[in-house]
Amino acid sequence: MTTSHSQPRPENPLIVQGDHTVLVEVDSPRYEAARDSLARFAELIKSPEHVHTYRITPLSIWNACAAGVTTAEIIQTLQEFSKYEVPHHVATGIQDYASRYGRLRLGRDGEGLVLSAADPPLAEEISRNKHVAPLLAARLSPTDFRVEPMARGRIKQALVKIGFPAEDLAGYREGEPLRIGLRARTVSGLPFSLRHYQEDAARIFHAGGSERGGSGVIVLPCGAGKTVVGMACMAAVESSTLVLTTSVTATRQWVAELLDKTTLQADQVGEYNGSTKDVRPVTVATYNIMTWRSREDAEFPHLKLFDERNWGLIIYDEVHLLPAPVFQVTAGLQARRRLGLTATLVREDNREDDVFALIGPKKVDVPWKVLEGEGWIATATCTEIRLPMPTDLRMPYAVADARQKFRIASENPDKLAVVREILKRHPGEPTLIIGMYVEQIKQMADELGVPVLTGLTAQRKRDALYEEFKSGRVGVLAVSKIANFAVDLPDAAVAIQVSGTFGSRQEEAQRLGRILRPKPGANQAHFYTIVSRDTVEQDFALKRQLFLCEQGYSYEIRDVGNGSEQA
């Protein structure tokens, strides 16, 4: 019932709020232009159907500055697309953040690394900071300091934390040369080429080999082909490469992809994990093995892998999951090119600033809606199916403790009938049945007559099952939570989640990611979640529902049983 002092422009899509949050109206005719501009300097927080939320942070501004976006462009974008006047203090804050980037530069002279400040007062300030001062070796002039090569990462970390990020122009150590090319036709015989956004991402990362490129993070949605981007970057750098992944399965997937799509030969690619310690010009390792140690107070013995070869490039897959010890080592590897791959920059431990300082600024961020619109990832619909608890389980459920309640509700035996119904609706479509409880999954697989894959399944059998599933010989596969991370099942079109881990958003994202790779035909994927109605499972499912809706997926709730409709 009010109108604003300044004339609002309703056709514009942005609302810039005082807390540096930016709301973007998707239905606005200027949405796409605004989104493309905004993505350069703001982080997407959530993207439900109608209004998306971005946040402008010091890191997002510094990322933009690193990509060459100017303050004037940022403020101009906000003013051009905003419905209402941009709060003055937001514009001032952006100017302030941006003015800090580039005032410190890390360069190199004939004798080593030099940290240069834009003016003596700033040099004085950092020289007196208790976190920065110990990392400065000597003062060369009123504005220049000598920095030891080993302190390169730590000083960048410390400078980010005090709000003065250093622009690292000290260049990279050239690793062992390695000829890597991308095949035009894969070993398996399929035509292969980079998609335009993958090519752009690799080009922006490499930056022609200059010191302005070579380190940074590429943000692509699940199913967009981050592995391929990694391979393209390797081909651009043409040097020995260490790839760090989240699991053994993911390691093997990387190896398989490298051998399938690049000119690398099997003897050039090695695995480094719990069972195999094979260091080759391209080595794929897990975060787990890198952070393994025999005792809590012992050293991390496998971190030496970072120094075993003269790596020219280190790739951090799923960089938002990078563990703390790897951060510490990465601080000492600033002379090597570093590539982070992720679907989101948001870390649960809020260490986004460490990713910025140690891996590098965001280089590319392609919204998933763009890729979905271009058909590079599948359109997914999410459906939650609620069914009642069987009468005989109601009393055990009522008297159980909280954890038991969740399990009883998750293992509701009536879910089997719903799964059958769903399978009937999607004949011939590769389907995953995913559950948290192994016994439930096994029992369901037995009843349905489908193979099951759990943590106890031998790796060889796992790989065989994956292969059969990929080839279509197996249409439905029941998997436990081992399928959560980096298992590439390219032809899965339907996922049926019969139990989840207490509403874990991370898990939900990964499970959904299994079905997002493009499909022939309608390019449509289906993600079903079956929950017991009026139980704690429904409460946890609500958290997952919120997450999926915030990612922009359509979400439908259906009831079965008690006279309600059928799934």
Added chain:
Amino acid sequence: MNHFEIDWLDFLQRLPLWERLSLEARRAFAELETNQETPTARFHGQESILLEAGLIRCSQGRKRVSLERAGHRLARGIHAMLRRDIPADPSGDDLEGYLHDHFRHDELLALLSHDAFPSRAETARAVASIGWVQRFLARKAESPRPRFSQSHLPSWLSTATLPRESAEPSVALPAAQAIVRELMALPGPLPLAKLCERLPEVTLSVLADGLLLGIRDAVLFPTMRPADMVPLIGLWPAITRWLHRPKARPPQPVEARDNFHGPFLMEDMTTLLVAAAAAPLRLRVNDGGLYAKSLREMADSLMPLPDWFHQFAERSPEYRLEDASRWLQALALARRKRSYREHPRLEATPRGQRWLAQSPKDRLKFLLDYLRDGPDALRRLGEHDARDLHRFTHDATGLIEFLPVRIPTFGKSPGGGPDLRPAVTAAYAGLPEGEFAPLGDFLRWHVEQNNPLIGTDGGETRPRVHLDWSHRMTNQEDLEEFWQQCLASFLLHRLIPLGGVEFGIAGNENRWCIALTGPGRYLLGLAGDFDYGHDPAGQKLVVVQPNFDVVFLGPSPLAEAAIGRFAERRSRGHGALFAITKKSILAAAGSGLTAEQALETLRSASDKPIPANVEREITGWFDQCRRITIRTATLITCPDAETAARVVAAGGNQAVALTDTVVELADAQAKTALSRKLREVGVFLDEPAPGGRPPRTVGRRRTRR
């Protein structure tokens, strides 16, 4: 030195000489004191004029000058006029200071002859009114005002150097009245020298007598203009300003460039009552106010007011919630409850619960009806007996009435005098339909042209009521001020908080403006019903997202308040964000809201369909709600089923077997009778152990080692 000690005839006669003097010479003369000398040079060669007139004499070979005896009188007059500058816009304090400087106590007493002991402030207020001048002009020579009564003063104190009484009143009064009339026609004070020119028919001596009379009656105020040392005579500046104020004109429609309306009082009451219904709110023991923590928690749920509104009337969340609390209690929608040794608490009454369950329009209508019809409006809430409301309102917080102010009448119960309600109604009903009117013009017009407190009698204005603000006489300015207060209070405390007007800003000079709305017309009795929540622009600015966020793409306080009942506010301002959560829905359900009402609120605010999952979850959460009652019962624990059966048999329909061995006695008062019956059949009662557990019959006492 005061004005009564001036020989005004001498002063007037010396004025031509005074006008011949340069400014420096005037200042030099004004600084001359009796028996003091000053350098001749200060007169800049004009000392000869004063020497010729015999007002000063020279000494030390014309190097220094001092006052002659004849100059003493002029000097005293100059000093008296210089004693206190009367600024162009004087305050009450200035006038009090003037009266203090120039009037003795007995003279002040005589000014307000009807009043035994007027204070200087009251005298000043009376003197500064137009009525004072009008009464002076109406005075007849044959009925002079009472003489100063000096009988109670010692003779040495009441004796002055010059006679303080004027000469013959029959001569002086017409002259004084002529001077006053002359000055009333002027926008400011007049140089004394010009007065003689403007009244050529009056002789100088009569003019002097008239001046003294007017000064003595505090209608004329002589002063010296410091800039050029010119003696002036004038009415009190506030009276001159009142006489020459621009004539009020009927308010003309204006274009509001920013406006606001919404029944925020009703929404604040709802917010507070929702909180009180969920769990009674603790109140401060000393003043019954809400604790700061409660205020903070609810502040976020209040309907936002535009920032510029606070320039008109500051409305902090604390103020709004305290006001809402007062209304809730006055209307018995909530009550203070206090048990022995417990904090007082504000809890929703059953009537309040029913009010909460109504639609926003009905909730507002109830408040409007209450103001229109008084407690009879309760019948619409299903209340057939309003007696408890009367008791409650009188006991707790006082009655809330149509008008927020009453006429403070002297010697009568408050509220006497003419009924202001029709006049207030008529004033606001005259606002142009559907257009904004400047508030200042509106008030000025009605204050000057339609004041029900001022009547006319033979062409003269007469107060129709005597205000009990003091013992002094009520004057026209008082009644104008009070009438303006009535209109403004009705606007501020009734029309704006209840959404009865749209309130806005017009023009570049930020003029406040108002336009009557449907609820306003209903309150004034101009319409039988009203539309609620009609957005003038027809815009629906709310987006309900599948992730349960409710985003406001534009300001819509009404919708924000309505949605705030069942959603948690996450941000405010442009892009205000609410989140619908299970907790917020359950809280809303507890306060009587239904799923359909919540969904209807969302549908009416949003032009996009409500996402199916959101609708489904909201409905499901509401469906989960159940109402239960708690009652106190007595449990009888029996050693075996056979005993329990005997107890049930003895208890009749009061005793119900809950299990084989536990019997519930519904009426605790029947316990005595039951135990007597049981004793008769050989069943004896043991006293329960502390904590209500059955007495421990077996076990060892634990000893501390």
